[in-house]
Amino acid sequence: MSVALDRRLAETGTRFRIFPQPRFLTKADGSPLFPEPETVTVAPSPGAVERGPADDRMFVVDAIGKLPYNQFFRPPYSGAARDAVEPGPDGHFDHLDPASREFSAATMYATVRRVLDIWEDYFGRTIQWHFESDFARLELIPLIEWNNAQSGYGFLEFGFGRTPTGTIDHSRPFCENFDVLSHELGHSLIFAEVGIPASPADxxxxxxxxxxxxxxxxxxxxxxxxxxxxxxxxxxxxxxxxxxxxxxxxxxxxxxxxxxxxxxxxxxxxxxxxxxxxxxxxxxxxxxxxxxxxxxxxxxxxxxxxxxxxxxxxxxxxxxxxxxxxxxxxxxxxxxxxxxxxxxxxxxxxxxxxxxxxxxxxxxxxxxxxxxxxxxxxxxxxxxxxxxxxxxxxxxxxxxxxxxPASMLMRQHTLTSCGLDTAASAAAGPADGFSAMIPTPRSSYQNLRR
Structure with a gap:
């Protein structure tokens, strides 16, 4: 996102607070690396970001008792969920307590929305979801009881980090990890903009x-x-x-x-x-x-x-x-x-x-x-x-x-291999000099394959 656009959104967009890096990271003296969340602004104006948070591109659902999606269990989620996070009276979400579950849910939305804003600005256009044929919006599930996280077709769902013994560490929610969320959204951007290989031989x-x-x-x-x-x-x-x-x-x-x-x-x-x-x-x-x-x-x-x-x-x-x-x-x-x-x-x-x-x-x-x-x-x-x-x-x-080294781009081509060696062509006895300079389609293909 250009510096100029970032300044403009700060005046017109909706405010959130998020931690630039996980809050458990510390300096050499043991103090937090980022003790306070930083205010960021997303492109939709106050009011355009609804309770959830949600907008026309994505929405948060804080699921209750949900198991991770798999090949047999996919979006949309239709089970029990906690109340949607409400904006403040001014339409912003920067009033939320960083110690609250609501803050975690809002952070997930704000991070994904912010990263999407940044990259849509660099692309100079709207990035259409790769799953748009089935879903209009990206589903964001912030805090399931799982010591992992995943992105998939139409969704991002995040659990928590792991303790040294492999159990769930509730002090480390992945939905507050800006880098991990950004990385996973990056996969969605590549699916949308580059696509996937079409040939089974690839x-x-x-x-x-x-x-x-x-x-x-x-x-x-x-x-x-x-x-x-x-x-x-x-x-x-x-x-x-x-x-x-x-x-x-x-x-x-x-x-x-x-x-x-x-x-x-x-x-x-x-x-x-x-x-x-x-x-x-x-x-x-x-x-x-x-x-x-x-x-x-x-x-x-x-x-x-x-x-x-x-x-x-x-x-x-x-x-x-x-x-x-x-x-x-x-x-x-x-x-x-x-x-x-x-x-x-x-x-x-x-x-x-x-x-x-x-x-x-x-x-x-x-x-x-x-x-x-x-x-x-x-x-x-x-x-x-x-x-x-x-x-x-x-x-x-x-x-x-x-x-x-084996790439065809690295192949060398001589006059002889291209059929352009006039001395060799003359020995073959062509009808005229011009035809001697033009190899037949079959000989060209054979030379290319060697």
Missing amino acids: EGIDYGGMHESAGDLVAIVASLHFHSVVDMLLENTKGNLLTINGLDRVGELSDSRQIRIAFNALRMSDVNDEPHDRSMPLTGAIFDTMVEFFQQDLVNKKLITDDLRNRSTNLPGTAHDLDQIQTDFAAAYAGNEAAFKESLLLARDYLGRLLATTWSDISPDFLTYHGILRAILDADRTLTGGANAAIIRSCFAWREIAPV
Whole structure:
């Protein structure tokens, strides 16, 4: 969501309060990382968000005694449910007590609605649900007695985290975990915008990795819409984002455990075909692209030197004195905090538009990471005239995202194999020189298949 639109919605939308990260996360001194919820505004105006909360795109139902959906038990839910959460007299929902069940239910709606608003802005249009042929709205079920969570056809339903013994930990409701909710909604966005492979012969190996990567990237970009997250990130790193930081810890489950890390050193030769594992080089390459864009903007504005940018890159073989790099960033950041934040928000919005443009154009059929790379380069041409092509190529190259050696794209073609070797053709005795230059359709097909 652009900075300008975010400001406009703050004046016209409906207010909620949500925690940017799970409230159980703590700092080194044991104090809460985010002690208070942050006010966010969703696009529907006060009054358009009804009791539930609910609007024309989604609704919350706080089910009583519900079992998780499965292949035999699917939406819509028609069982017993608690009373719908009511808005305040002014039509907003920012009056709810964070210790209440109503707050948890409202948080689930606000998170999903907010993330949808963000990405619809980047796409520049309404994202139609992939289940629209059966359901008009997304069903949100916030607090079932289950130590898991899931997204499915027409629904999101969330339970709670697990204790060390595997039982339900009621102090950790997944419906309040912004990153996890954003990630799961990301899957729905990909189903809606990219679709699914059509051929039974398509194993969808890179498609599965792309799906998990997209979920993480949807969460990363959305989390950067919290001013508290951006401020804390910059204060902790001084703009040196190619270090382990809060942004790259996607979907926190505890202080020491996370689902995935966007900043990673994994290449394609380091991962297998399991979708979560395979997603990491792609996520890393795209995350690095955003950071390199951010740092290039700092260079352009003379906030850091080109030398510092080069020393802080995430490319292999470029190890430098990390302490000195951090010292240099701290010196550059001091007194320029607002300018650094402006550059980071610019990079955030660039990445959001780059991904939306890419996801709008790729086909799910026989999808490859190399095909995604080419789509990203094409998206950058659309957005910037190709200004960031070198950054994108370098970030993807060392991740080993390239055509596989057996790809037809890597085949070499000689004059002889193409039937264009005039000496060889003359020996065959064609009727005239022009026909000798044109291979027959059958010989062309045979040469292509070799």
